[in-house]
Amino acid sequence: MATTDEIIARTAPGHLIDHNLIDRDVESLCDGMVRYEKRPAKRHDGSVAEGIYNAWIIFNNPKQYNSYTTEMVKATILAFRRASADREVNAVVFTGVGDKAFCTGGNTKEYAEYYAGNPQEYRQYMRLFNDMVSAILGCDRPVVCRVNGMRIGGGQEIGMACDFSIAQDLANFGQAGPKHGSAAIGGATDFLPLMIGCEQAMVSGTLCEPFSAHKAARLGIIADVVPALKVGGKLVANPTVVTDRFLDEYGRIVHGEFKTGADFKAGQAQIKEGEVDLTLLDQKVDELCAKLLETFPECMTKSLEELRKPKLQAWNLNKENSRAWLALNMMNEARTGFRAFNEGTKETGREIDFVKLRQGLAKGTPWTEELIESLMPAVKK
Numbered sequence: 001m002a003t004t005d006e007i008i009a010r011t012a013p014g015h016l017i018d019h020n021l022i023d024r025d026v027e028s029l030c031d032g033m034v035r036y037e038k039r040p041a042k043r044h045d046g047s048v049a050e051g052i053y054n055a056w057i058i059f060n061n062p063k064q065y066n067s068y069t070t071e072m073v074k075a076t077i078l079a080f081r082r083a084s085a086d087r088e089v090n091a092v093v094f095t096g097v098g099d100k101a102f103c104t105g106g107n108t109k110e111y112a113e114y115y116a117g118n119p120q121e122y123r124q125y126m127r128l129f130n131d132m133v134s135a136i137l138g139c140d141r142p143v144v145c146r147v148n149g150m151r152i153g154g155g156q157e158i159g160m161a162c163d164f165s166i167a168q169d170l171a172n173f174g175q176a177g178p179k180h181g182s183a184a185i186g187g188a189t190d191f192l193p194l195m196i197g198c199e200q201a202m203v204s205g206t207l208c209e210p211f212s213a214h215k216a217a218r219l220g221i222i223a224d225v226v227p228a229l230k231v232g233g234k235l236v237a238n239p240t241v242v243t244d245r246f247l248d249e250y251g252r253i254v255h256g257e258f259k260t261g262a263d264f265k266a267g268q269a270q271i272k273e274g275e276v277d278l279t280l281l282d283q284k285v286d287e288l289c290a291k292l293l294e295t296f297p298e299c300m301t302k303s304l305e306e307l308r309k310p311k312l313q314a315w316n317l318n319k320e321n322s323r324a325w326l327a328l329n330m331m332n333e334a335r336t337g338f339r340a341f342n343e344g345t346k347e348t349g350r351e352i353d354f355v356k357l358r359q360g361l362a363k364g365t366p367w368t369e370e371l372i373e374s375l376m377p378a379v380k381k
């Protein structure tokens with residue numbers, strides 16, 4: 001009987017059709033701000049599976065906390081298409097450079113300086129953003145979000161579109177929408193209720209309070225969490241988060257909540273004196289990719305397609321309405337909120353005086369350029 005290798009050599013076609021939309025390196029599409037790296041896939045025992053790879057899609061915009069520009073969104077769509085069509089790819093690992101941020105969503109500088117006041121332009125941007133989320137949800141390979149740092153705003157949305165998330169425990173999660181002039185309708189309002197329940201989704205999507213990786217694991221928004229802070233050469237759990245007990249004296253769950261007061265400040269100081277090491281994060285990601293490798297590929301893809309359906313159905317139901325609303329929103333609140341973040345500083349603050357705005361609207365004040373200017377954080381009365 002012929003061996004499998006002999007059968008492969010004899011029956012594999014000499015020419016394979018390229019199903020990619022364009023034949024361009026991902027990096028060339030956005031000056032390297034999105035990287036596409038095929039890394040050899042490994043078995044459980046660490047041995048390389050010859051000819052099989054994991055496709056790493058890496059956001060490379062660290063100065064802006066790996067926020068995505070329009071060009072990066074275009075490159076990301078093509079990167080996921082490339083991985084999805086590549087016969088040699090076992091799984092996609094979606095991550096960002098560095099250890100501060102996976103992604104903090106749309107680029108607020110571009111939002112403030114180009115899209116603010118231009119709803120027709122933002123509508124076209126949102127076509128691209130929607131296609132990026134759909135490309136993740138439609139990828140024929142399992143998608144692992146390697147949460148190398150904070151996952152905020154649209155970064156949380158594209159992260160939740162992935163099939164698995166593994167986080168280093170200094171990463172925070174959350175939305176920014178109603179604080180910066182947007183609504184988390186780029187996926188969060190579709191995915192959060194499914195993943196963490198309606199009540200916790202409401203808290204996250206409206207109040208925009210960040211939560212820790214340990215809380216994200218408890219809520220079920222990530223599959224696993226690993227320590228990343230080394231102090232004196234020893235790995236310690238995130239020192240700003242309660243990790244050594246589950247309940248407080250009243251029986252309330254405190255595990256994963258941020259510490260407060262002096263304890264929180266002491267934790268911040270310990271983070272400053274330590275160093276971040278993502279070795280365990282990469283080990284966990286490699287372990288998961290090795291498990292995905294040891295499966296039938298078509299059965300894996302079918303399982304992904306079925307298990308994605310709740311997210312996909314919610315996403316497809318709302319994404320076009322969301323796109324239209326977000327475009328028009330660039331005339332008033334997005335125009336104001338993203339400009340405030342972009343033009344503000346740590347000193348002046350980066351959010352508007354929400355009460356002042358509410359007081360004006362309560363009197364029927366119309367949205368004018370003058371009103372918007374008066375709300376910019378640098379303008380102090």
Ligand SMILES: CC(C)(COP(=O)(O)OP(=O)(O)OC[C@H]1O[C@@H](n2cnc3c(N)ncnc32)[C@H](O)[C@@H]1OP(=O)(O)O)[C@@H](O)C(=O)NCCC(=O)NCCSC(=O)C1=CCCCC1=O
Binds near residue numbers: 105183326
């Ligand atoms: C809370 C933060 C994420 C982190 O705060 P902090 O730790 O205090 O860091 P900062 O000093 O704020 O930021 C460090 C520098 O990074 C720049 N930065 C951070 N985020 C972005 C971003 N998204 N775009 C561009 N630049 C960013 C920041 O300006 C600092 O640089 P500088 O030179 O100014 O010192 C906080 O950073 C934060 O709130 N960031 C903004 C989060 C945000 O609003 N994202 C967009 C949300 S909307 C969105 O993503 C959407 C997606 C699709 C659907 C529609 C939509 O709205």
